Amino acid sequence: MKNAQTNQNNVPITVALGDGIGPEITRATLKILEAAGARIAPEFIDIGEQVYLAGHSSGIEPSAWESLRRTRVFLKGPITTPSGSGYKSLNVTIRKTLGLYANVRPCVSYAPFVKTQHPAMDLVIIRENEEDLYAGIEHRQTDEVFQCLKLISRPGCEKIVRYAFEYARQQGRKKVTCMVKDNIMKMTDGLFYKVFQEIGAEYPDIEQERYIIDIGSARIATRPEQFDVIVTSNLYGDIISDIAAEMTGSVGLAGSANIGDHVAMFEAIHGSAPDIAGQGIANPSGILLGAVMMLVHIRQADVAEQVHNAWLATIEEGIHTGDLRGEQTLQHVSTAEFADAVVARLGHEPKIFKPVRYQNPPEAPVSKSSYQRKAPAEKKLVGVDVFVHEPNSDPEFLASRLNQHSESALSLQMITNRGIKVWPNGFPETFCTDHWRCRYLASDDASAPSHQDILCILGGLIESGVDVIKTENLYTFDGEAGYALGQGQ
Numbered sequence: 260m261k262n263a264q265t266n267q268n269n270v271p272i273t274v275a276l277g278d279g280i281g282p283e284i285t286r287a288t289l290k291i292l293e294a295a296g297a298r299i300a301p302e303f304i305d306i307g308e309q310v311y312l313a314g315h316s317s318g319i320e321p322s323a324w325e326s327l328r329r330t331r332v333f334l335k336g337p338i339t340t341p342s343g344s345g346y347k348s349l350n351v352t353i354r355k356t357l358g359l360y361a362n363v364r365p366c367v368s369y370a371p372f373v374k375t376q377h378p379a380m381d382l383v384i385i386r387e388n389e390e391d392l393y394a395g396i397e398h399r400q401t402d403e404v405f406q407c408l409k410l411i412s413r414p415g416c417e418k419i420v421r422y423a424f425e426y427a428r429q430q431g432r433k434k435v436t437c438m439v440k441d442n443i444m445k446m447t448d449g450l451f452y453k454v455f456q457e458i459g460a461e462y463p464d465i466e467q468e469r470y471i472i473d474i475g476s477a478r479i480a481t482r483p484e485q486f487d488v489i490v491t492s493n494l495y496g497d498i499i500s501d502i503a504a505e506m507t508g509s510v511g512l513a514g515s516a517n518i519g520d521h522v523a524m525f526e527a528i529h530g531s532a533p534d535i536a537g538q539g540i541a542n543p544s545g546i547l548l549g550a551v552m553m554l555v556h557i558r559q560a561d562v563a564e565q566v567h568n569a570w571l572a573t574i575e576e577g578i579h580t581g582d583l584r585g586e587q588t589l590q591h592v593s594t595a596e597f598a599d600a601v602v603a604r605l606g607h608e609p610k611i612f613k614p615v616r617y618q619n620p621p622e623a624p625v626s627k628s629s630y631q632r633k634a635p636a637e638k639k640l641v642g643v644d645v646f647v648h649e650p651n652s653d654p655e656f657l658a659s660r661l662n663q664h665s666e667s668a669l670s671l672q673m674i675t676n677r678g679i680k681v682w683p684n685g686f687p688e689t690f691c692t693d694h695w696r697c698r699y700l701a702s703d704d705a706s707a708p709s710h711q712d713i714l715c716i717l718g719g720l721i722e723s724g725v726d727v728i729k730t731e732n733l734y735t736f737d738g739e740a741g742y743a744l745g746q747g748q
Contacts, residue, residue, distance in 0.1 A: 269300040270557045273326045277336025278307045279531025280594075284543035285336040287598035288550050294602040295569075297554060297562045302326055307338030307531075311346055318349035327357065333524040334553055336546060337531040351395070354388050359517035359524055360415065361422045362386040362496065363552070366483075366503035366513065369612070372574050372587045373508035380483040380507055385426060386496025387419040388517060393493045400728045401648040404677075404694035411447040411492065414630045416454035422518070423490035424462045429620060434466035434487040435459070438475040438495055446743060451492055472499075479503055504528055511582050514548030516556065525553040539593040542580040544570065547601075560617035566601070567617075571609035573600045636736035642669060642700035643713045643733055644742070648726040652691045654682040661697055664719035668708040669699040673745050680747040698745070700733070 274289070276282040289301065304323040311318045318338065327333055333353075340346050353359065363385055370378030396408040420437075427435050437455040441448040452469060459467045470478065472495045478485060479499055483506060491499070504513040510529050517524040527545025535541055547570060554563035577589030578600045584591055592600060608614040649657050654674050661671050674682035675698075676691040699716060701708050713732070720727055734741045 269298050270332065270559075271300045271302055271330040272332040272334055272553070272557070273323075273330045274301045274303050275306045275323075275333070275335045275338070276303070277531060278309075278339040279337060279533040279536040280541035281307075281336030281338065281531055283536070283539065283594050284527070284541050284546050285334070287543040287594050288334075288547045290598050291547060291566060291569075291601050291605075292550060292554075292562070295562050295566050295605050297566075298559060299557070301334075302330060306335075306349060308341055311341050317347065317352055319352070324356075327353075327522060331522045332553060332557060333522065334546070334550055335524055335526040337527060337529060339531045339533060347395075351393060353524060354517055357522040357524075358389070358519040359522065360387065360389050360418050360520075361516075361518040362388045362500075363426065363516040363518060364500040364504065364513060364528060365548075365552075366500070366507055368507045369512065369571075369574055370508070372577070372579075373512065373583055374585055375506065375508035377483050377506055380503075382479075382483055382486040382503065383426070383430075383432070383488050384496055384500040384503060385419065385423040385488060385490045386500060387415055387490075387492050389493070390415045391493035393497075398729075400646065401693045402650070403692045409444070409447055411450055413450060413454065414632075416451050417458065417630050420451075420455050420458045420490055423488055424458060424465060427465050427488045428462065429618075430488075432465075432487045434468065435462075436475070436486055436489045437467070437469045438472045438489060438491040438499070439469065440472050440495075442471060446741075448492070455490070475499075476502065480506065501528070509542075509582060510545075511542045512544045512548065514545055514550070514552055516549065516552040518556070523553070523556050525549040525556070539595060540581050541594050542582050543594055543598060544580075555617050555620065558619040560619045564615055564617045565605055567615045568608045569601050569604040569606070571612045571615070572604045572607045573597070575609050575611045576600075576604075637738070638741075639707055639735045639738075640710070641733050641735055641740075642672075642698065642708065643716070644731040645697045645699065645717065645720065645727055646729040646731075647695050647697060647720070648693055648728050649695055650693045652693075654685055654691065654695075657695060657697070658682045660723065660725060661720070663723065664716050665699070665702075668702060668706060668712040669716060670702045671697060672700045673698040673748060675745040678746050680745040694728075696745075698733070 276285045304326050306319045306323055310320060338349060365383045368375045368378050368380040390410050390412060392407055392409050394410045398406045400406055423435050437452055439448040439452045441452045476499050504510045513528045515526050515528045526549050529545055551563045551567045577587055578592055579588045580597050658674060665671055673680055675696045679689055681689055681691060717727060
């Protein structure tokens with residue numbers, strides 16, 4: 260690890276040059292920051308492809324973690340994950356390990372200098388970064404069925420929603436839009452929107468709206484000027500932020516911030532592009548704009564403003580790398596030449612684009628200590644869902660086997676296949692796989708079953724040869740069911 264010379268006024272930051280085009284664009288960015296007088300002390304680490312291939316399956320060495328935890332600020336070039344099985348995403352690992360719960364992606368059009376069908380587009384997507392399907396908890400349960408668990412927590416929802424409203428207020432934005440699919444996932448996405456409503460009530464100065472994610476995505480694609488700040492969960496945010504960035508005219512222009520209570524990471528949203536590595540043609544704008552976000556984060560808004568305005572002046576003067584080459588291009592330049600052009604315009608402001616203005620953020624992180632755990636609900640066991648592997652596609656056959664093992668406190672109420680009720684009174688047209696959910700509920704509303712009752716049912720099923728692959732206990736919380744009905748129930 261190589262450390263830069265520091266003085267006591269410089270902020271230590273960790274820098275990874277990355278793979279592919281990463282070293283070229285990251286060095287170009289650091290050159291601009293140095294010329295602008297950024298008060299930083301870079302500390303370099305190695306991550307990515309060569310670290311993977313050296314035997315570190317996570318793509319990062321222990322000494323690199325030490326640097327990240329010490330500096331708490333990470334400027335990261337794009338990396339390459341080697342092909343083949345066994346290599347986990349380093350981005351996801353860093354985000355979750357260091358608690359980088361908020362992904363912030365501004366998506367701005369730069370028409371007419373960057374060709375786009377949406378010249379007025381200027382929105383920010385704030386995506387929850389730690390949970391949802393990206394928890395990566397997957398299982399193969401039968402010959403035909405695989406499972407991925409969608410985990411949504413109240414702390415996760417509260418932190419990201421509050422961050423979105425605080426971001427909007429600090430940045431002078433007027434509206435926050437929540438995008439969910441709570442008409443289908445009533446408990447997980449339902450919680451996200453419920454929290455949005457609760458926290459939104461604390462921000463009456465900010466307009467609020469909700470979109471179902473499918474029509475919301477369509478509106479982003481056709482009328483992005485309607486949106487200001489969008490907050491959503493991990494998978495939805497990942498998809499719509501790439502779509503929105505592409506709509507601006509170039510994914511290569513988009514920077515990204517990953518914010519936590521302790522550490523923050525800044526990067527371009529594009530990949531390492533190994534096919535053009537070493538040719539000096541890559542556009543450094545994405546990581547440069549990520550670095551602008553970093554400068555604001557470390558309370559150097561003055562430098563961030565100078566760099567961003569110099570970049571805007573460069574773009575509007577027609578000085579473009581090859582990916583932006585078009586009718587507005589007056590000078591086609593290399594990676595290094597583009598960096599030199601930005602440096603030459605430090606202290607200048609754009610004449611066509613609106614100059615940017617930045618203010619240092621509050622000292623305390625938005626979410627620090629904001630989550631207050633509520634008193635536990637009254638939790639009551641009322642049944643169990645038993646998932647079984649059964650190749651016979653006749654639900655009546657399965658029900659006859661299962662009914663032999665009802666207990667006095669629990670009885671078989673329903674069987675579903677891929678979520679749709681197939682017993683009792685299922686439809687013969689319904690296609691069934693070999694994966695079944697079998698719901699046992701309390702036989703008498705007045706008496707609660709025990710865990711021992713569940714164990715008795717499971718023991719009987721296993722003894723009779725039923726392949727039990729998973730169970731989920733069913734509870735009520737303050738009298739409200741903590742489980743969904745079967746489709747068609």
